[in-house]
Structures are given as C-alpha cells and as structure tokens.
Amino acid sequence: MKSVPEDVIEIVRESGILIKEMMHKKSVKVTHKKDSGDLVTSADLEVQQSIFTKIMKIYPDHGFCSEEGKRVRPDAEYVWILDPIDGTKHYAIGNPLYAISLALKREGELIRGLVYIPEMDQMYYAEKGGNALLNGHSIHCSLEERLDETILCLEMPSRHESAAKRKWALEKIGILVDHVQRVRIIGVGSIGLCLCAMGGYDAYVSLSGAWKCYDLAAGQVVLQAAGGEFLMYDRRIVAGPAVLCKRIASLLDL
C-alpha cells in the first residue's frame, strides 16, 4: 500500500463534489427509513455505490461496510467503514453542514480516517501514528487546559434515547454551560471531531449514546493523529487535549 493514498482522497473528493452539486441542483430524493426516524437520500446511495466500486477496484481483497447497508467481507483483514453522508438531515434540508466519512480498519483497529466537508472544501486525512492533515497541511488540536477558556462542541442525545438518559444529559448541559466559555452544537459528529482536531473547538463532548461506528471512526483517527485524546465512558465521548479531557470528564462525573 502507498503511504498516502492520494487515489482514495481523490475518490472521496469527487463524491463530495458530486453530492454538493446534487444538492444545489435540488435533484435529491429523500426517503425515510422504516425503523428509526432517520433519513436516507438518493445521494447517500450514490456516494456509497461510487466509493464502493472505486475502492474495490484498487483494493479487491478488502472488506467494506457502509451505513446505508452495503456490506462486503466484513471479516477481511482490512475493512473500509463509510458513512456516505454524515448529517443527512442537514443535507436533505439544504444546510451545508454535512460530510463524507471514510475509515480503514485493520483487524479491529482503526488505522486511517478521511473526512471531507464538501461545502467548505475541507479534506481531513490521518493515519494512525502519522500527522493529521487538512487539505494537505498538518494540523494540531488545541492546547487549551483551562475550562473557562474552552469552546466546546457538544453532541446532544437524540429523541430515540430513553427519557432518563435525556434528563441526565440535560443536567450535564446545565453544568457545562455553567463552566466553559461557550458551548456549540454542530450536530454532525465527524465535523465536530475534525473542527476539534484543527483547533477550532477545544474539545468535543458527546452526551448521546446513539452514535454508530460509521459516524465517528474517521473523525476519531483524525483527532488522535492531531494529538487529541478520544475517551469513551459508556458510549459517552470526551475528546480533545488530554488535560482538558480529564477535567471535563471529572466535571461531568463520567
């Protein structure tokens, strides 16, 4: 394998530009998934198909798992994990906060992550043990250690979670608002993690337990390569500079 897979980056970028144009031309069909309240759009399926075909052509023996259902050889040594559009809800209503998230797993361990935000033309790429790159330039996460100077990117629990969990999360939000400088909610996991990796937000906190591995895998690799910690407490996530993470975790009593 090449050290930096330019070809994979190009594949993702092409797909990103494609869905961006689809949105602007309003040629996207939206359907609701049966079981949850989630959406799936024709763009999701198109991205999934195009990335799948192109990656299989380059790496024919790799496995592939996608959020929208495509699964091939999930037990292979290398498995690609794709969320064709993270932030489908935003995408469907024309909000520019959405991303393509692609990660590579080797024997259960995440080794590569790519996140592309088409509307901002930001391509995040990282390899385990290497530098995190934003459009080819190396990035580093914030070095902030003081809670009261922190701008925090927060993920809210969704309505599908139990009332008890939501109530718990609301209490925690009260505490956060009380202690950090500002709280922001983007609502798209991969974007939140990447903006945290480039130092835009100091930390990323997810009080939602309802995320899937597709959403965060790539962002996690990027953030870790950018020097951040990615801590999980019973599916609640705190990510960012190590010292700050510990402070937030103890503040929230996780």
Place this chain on the structure above:
Amino acid sequence: MSRVTKKDITFGVIVVGLVTTRLAEWIPGVIVDPLLLASSAFWLVWNPWPFLQSKIGGKKELLRAKILFTILLSVGSLAFYFLVHPHPLRIEPTGLYRFIVGSALFILFISGYILLYHLYNQEARILNLEPLQHIKLLPVFEHKEESFIEDGLTVIKTHLHEEGKDPDTVKKIIEERQPFIRTLQGVLSAINEIELLFTNSYDRGDVRKETYESGDLSVIRIPSRGGQYSIILATKVQEILLQHLKKIPFPPFSECDVKTDEPGTFVREVGKGYTWVIDPIDGSRHFRRKLPLFTTSIALQHEGKTLLGVIYAPVTRELFFAVKECGAYLNDWSTRLQVSEIEMGQALVHIEFPHKDLYSNDSTEFEKECEALKTVLMKTKRVRGLGLGTLGLAYVAKGSFEAYITFPGTSLVSDVAAGILLVKEAKGQVKFVETSTVMKNGVRVIASNKEIHQELIDIVKL
C-alpha cells in the same frame, strides 16, 4: 486605494520631516529640539496615517506603533537637520562632523523604516485583492448593472401577483422599493469585493493549495496576545463596506447614521432617519480559531424599520438578501426563501446558550433561562447551536432550521437586524424584545415558522 505602499510611507516621513526642520529654522531664536519634541507629542495623539489605525487592533498596540513611528520620525528629522540645511542662528559644527552625524542618523532612519515597514505590513500579501480567475462568482454578481435591478423588479412583481395583491398595491410597493433595490446593488458590490478578500485570506475552494499557507491566520506577527488578526480583517471588511456605501446615491451616505459592532471604529449619528447597521465579521471568535463559521451582515433601517438585509457566509458561499415587502433571496433572484412548515415534535431549533458569567448578580435569572432551555430541548427534535446569530436566522429563513432562540440578551441589534428581516420576508414570525438585564442594548429574539411560534414564546416567556 487603501493599501499602503512603501512609497506612501517614504513620502509621509520625508514631507513631515522636511516641514518640521524647515519651519524650525526660520523661527528666529527658537532652537529645533523642543519643536521636534512637540511634533513627537503631536504624533502620539494624532496619527496622520490611517493605515496604522486600520491594521492594528488594540489600543496598546496602536500606542506602541505610534511611539515607534515617532522615534523614527525624530531620527529622520534630525538627519535632515544635519544634512540638508545649516541653521542660520546657531553656531554650527564643521562640515565633516556634520556630515558624519547626519549620515549615521540617516542610516539609522532607513533601517528603522525597513524594520517597521516589515513589522506592520506582514499581512499585506494576504490582503491582496487581485481577483482569482478560477473562482466562479456567485450568480448574483454575474448580472449586468442594469439587468440586476430589472430582473429583481420582474421577480418581485411576479411574487406579489402570486400572493394575490391587487395591481395598484403591487405598483405602489414596486415604486416605493425600487430605489432600495439600487441600494441593494451597491451593498452587493461591496460583498463582491469582500468575497475576493476572503477568497485570498481563507483556505477555500480551488485556491486551497496556493493560499492555505499564506491564508493561515497565524502569520500575523504584530505582537499581542490573541486574535489581533481577526480585528484587523474585520476593520478591513468594514473599510470596504463603508467605501461602497458612500458611493450609493440613495439614501445619501452623509445623511445616514452608522452602527457597527467593532470596537473603536466608525459610529455616527446624524438623525435623519436612515441607519446602516454593519457587522463586518460576526463570529470573530471563530474566525480567530480558523473555524469556518463566520458571516458579514449589513442592514439598512429607516426610523427603526429594517428595509434591507444582507448576510454573507463566505466559506459556504451563501449570500442571503432581503428587501422589505419584496421577499428574501439566496445567491440570486431565482431562489426565493421560505420558512418551513414543520411542527414542534420534528423541529430543528437553533439556540444561543445562556452564559453564566453574564448573570453575576442574579443567578435565579440564569436558572430560569436554563429551565426554559431544557424545556425546548425536551420538546423539539434536535437542537443546534452554531454560535452565530446571523447564520441561525438566515437558516430559519431558508427553512433549514425551524426556529432561532436567543436565551441571553447578549445579541446586539447589529447582529440580528438583517436576519430578522430575512425571516420576516421568508414568511416567518419574529418576536423581538430589547432588554438590558445582562448587558446594555441587548436584544432577545424568537424567530420561527408560524406553526411553532406561539408555543416557543410561551416556553421562553419572552
């Protein structure tokens, strides 16, 4: 042009230096040194080069720059004194001594000048406004000057007819609004220039590879702690805006009040009814951190009523504009905005969080806000908080969010004026209350679609 070249600085120093020494020489009995001192003091208070003002953010930095330039000027003046003209009323040292001292001072002056030039022109390469050819303009900028107004009027007419207004009313509205469409065009020409500014100073689009490094906002080396740059860029944006607003024939700029958000900049009250409300960079906190979420917003008000509103998000290249009674548009006349019709249970709501530090005396008020916030969180589907009032409101108008709620009264009128007009023109509803509980001239806003408006007001108790 507002860019400062080496020529400008050299010219300035030479002229001021010469004038000072010359004047001093022809006043009998007065020696030069006190005059130099006086001119230095003059420089500390008043700064004849506006570029210093526009490129340096904080007061301390400005004072430091003035002191440095004053010292430089004094050295320059002394050099001229020794080299150029003998003083008629004083016993002068001999020619050679004079020449040596003069030359030494001159060399000092030149090297000081080079040093300061580099110190204060670090960002010059970023502020280069050459248009980049491979960037495609927003559709609205492709209109020819006349056709922009004609196209606009045609679109507005069609919409008004569709809404079932009778021809006389339509005619009246069009007649009343026509001059403001021209005004809008002027504002958009400013946005066009700002677009170029951002394109060159922020990593985006096809210029990614070339400009990322130079567009890195940390290149600024003006010594100060924290984001001097964003303040400087905001000032630049404001400069461009004011330049273009001055060219607009109606309403004449000299008769308009101006309100802005940036500290230490242009504020004016004339009291003839028209007010420009300008926020060059909403989200400068984000901009400093290179977070791609910030906007420029401009509104024109007449006796408290907003007539024009423009919000521009450079990174995602979204340009929202609205004219009172004529609708809200995105990027071009062809995309008219309308709020969504989604019910509370499915609603995506944009909120501004309350901040504890603002309620230092009154924590019950803070508790109350938090309770209301929790109710909103429980009742709606999802909540977003981008930390940008302008964008939150614009997305409500676009139908991407169902509502926009500010919990604390920390927004200023300049943050929300344009956005509120957008929401109203997109057929949304807005409740707007001025409050001074947490800060002076704060406003609280609930903007949403019709379906959930009343319920939100009840929850937040606005």
